[in-house]
Amino acid sequence: KGLSKAIDSRFASTATRKPTVSQGNPFQIEVGLVFGGDLQAEGPIEILRFTNRVPLMYQQGGCLLTKALESVDWKRYGLDHPGGRGLPKGPAAVLIHLASTNVQFTSEAKEAVADNEEVFEEVRRAMLEVGRGLRNHLKKSSQRKKAQEKFDLINIILPEISRKTSQLLGREEPDLAPVITRIMNAVFLEDEIGWDKHSNQAVCSLTIYNYTARARAYTILAKWPEGEGVAIAENPRGGRKETTGLWAWRLDTLDPGQSAEIRFTVSGLSKGDWTDAEIFFRGNGDIIGATKIDEKLLDEMRKMEALALAEAEYAAATMNESIQRLVERTPVLETSGESLVVSSDESVVEPSNESQRMINNPEDLRQWTPAEEVNE
Template identity: 80%
Template sequence: DSRFASTATREPQVTQGNPFQVEVGLVFGGDLNADSPIEILRFANRVPLMYQQGGCLLTKALESVDWKRYGLEQPGGRGIPKGPAAVLVHLASTNVQFTSEAKEAVAANEEVLEEIRRALLEVGRGLKNHLKKSSQRKKAQEKFELINVILPEISKKSSQLLGREEPDLAPVITQIMNAVFCEEELGWDKERKLATCEITVFNYTARARAYTILAKWPESDSVAMKENPMGGRKEAHGLWAWRLDTLNPGASATISFSLSGLGRGDWGDTDIFFRGNGDIIGATKIDEKLLEELRNREALRAAEEEVRSKDDPVIDGLAERAEDPLQDPAREKIFDMGSLAPDQEVVE
């Protein structure tokens, strides 16, 4: 359950007369340990390489990258970096050169190393942009929360001193912030034994906005969405979407839903995504490619389950019918067409 994922696939190349292709994937955040070296997953022709990590070309390519530029700790600028990340490197080739017959590590090759390095730089740039945006969102979120606390207090005290009604602060916050914010709050309804979620989107910009808000929820056979006033639709397993057609300047919209089948404290975190123009502080723009890949995998799993669970009358009992062909009604009709004697002619 990572917070960020990036992949890169290089174009096929040729080295020493053998074609090869490099694929790299990087995940960051989530439950990964931030105080230990990153996890390295090495593959050659889809086979995992479990041993001799230090002597492998795939590891050396990773160590050659200056990961400090991309947000990971790397003392000395070389070696395996530290941070909450995992990197997968896959080398596909018609002839992978290994260091030994045990095939535990890939042998040195400058052309292959350079291709792996370029792929790592590509996913590294994606990580750098992600961390930069996360930092900007965090600062803007702190500013937003500070303004939401201080301005109402100033307004309240000033109104009491002057004996006037409190003014509408939305236009003031709009001028100061000029951004769209999203806040989520998870709770527990102890009377109905339901886990609750409220997502509020604030439009503190000078023009109307339209978004699709998506939220992750722990969907399973025992957990179901109980209340969902805004409806929406299912985007993928554990991912629900709601459409906000018009969010006027200074206005806010709240999405609420509840889940059954959970206990108190079972649901402590969720991820909010969005579709639309302009960033939302507190939410992440959905990666449509990853979402489509997720849907394809779900469709494939569903098809496999259907094939496994479907009773095919033709296949069912095939072995028994093979022992005695006349037990098959369809074949009985064929064998029950009579026979011709050697001296019998066919009359048309």
């Protein structure tokens, strides 16, 4: 969010890796990528390196964070990367943050991060994650641009042809909607994420247009930032949860020339936390603006979620059993007057008369204790 505010851009993607340990030192990687806007399209992308929120200003080429970025084939994700070496080119900026209790630098000047295999892999995986977000964004943008150009062209040319022809023949202009539908022969999806300042909630709106000659049926799936304290607040169409962070809605019938809207709000976020929607679909025929869901990948995600839940339940059950066994083995002590009674019918050894007398008269201990110990 801060990166997108500081740099004027059209798209922002972020990734936060889970904390891990290297050589006994815990660390965590955060990566953000912004694309478009006022960023320069010519020349290498801009890199912002940070360690524990402190910027690294020098020795960029010798820094581990830069090397991890250069190891990714950015051509796959929509950036110009000649030869697959060095920094990619394009209107983009990347922020890399390494948080650790013990950052290893190349020198005492603390200008570049030293080589470390575990840190390198974590940074690279975060780069791949934001790269996938950029690739999906560019793919949807390209599809929408081509479809919009075709749609605009048809809506400009056909009405003119219809008007001129009707004037020549002396007839009324026909309804062009069925004709446009047959020419376009595609289903479009437009998504928009906004912010409701009154409810302090993120608002996601999905609109599906059927420009085909027959009715369609789809299941639309939207990826949303589910997490602790973050939940779907308003959801008029209902739907169901597919897995963590993925919600699905069923559209049984979408007639030719018609459109349908899916709208839901998400609470627990701050303005700017969620800026780009990732939309998937099930059904026959492609949807421009959405990606066909990978069912195998979805099944793997469900299995991993179920496994994590089972492990958590097993750990909780094991802890409860351990506590119960400990309680059963521990006798409950109750007081009755001046005596001590054990509820499990076990007797407590009472002190002897001689011991009780010494406790009541500490001075009598001196005759039993050597002089040097008394002095101590």
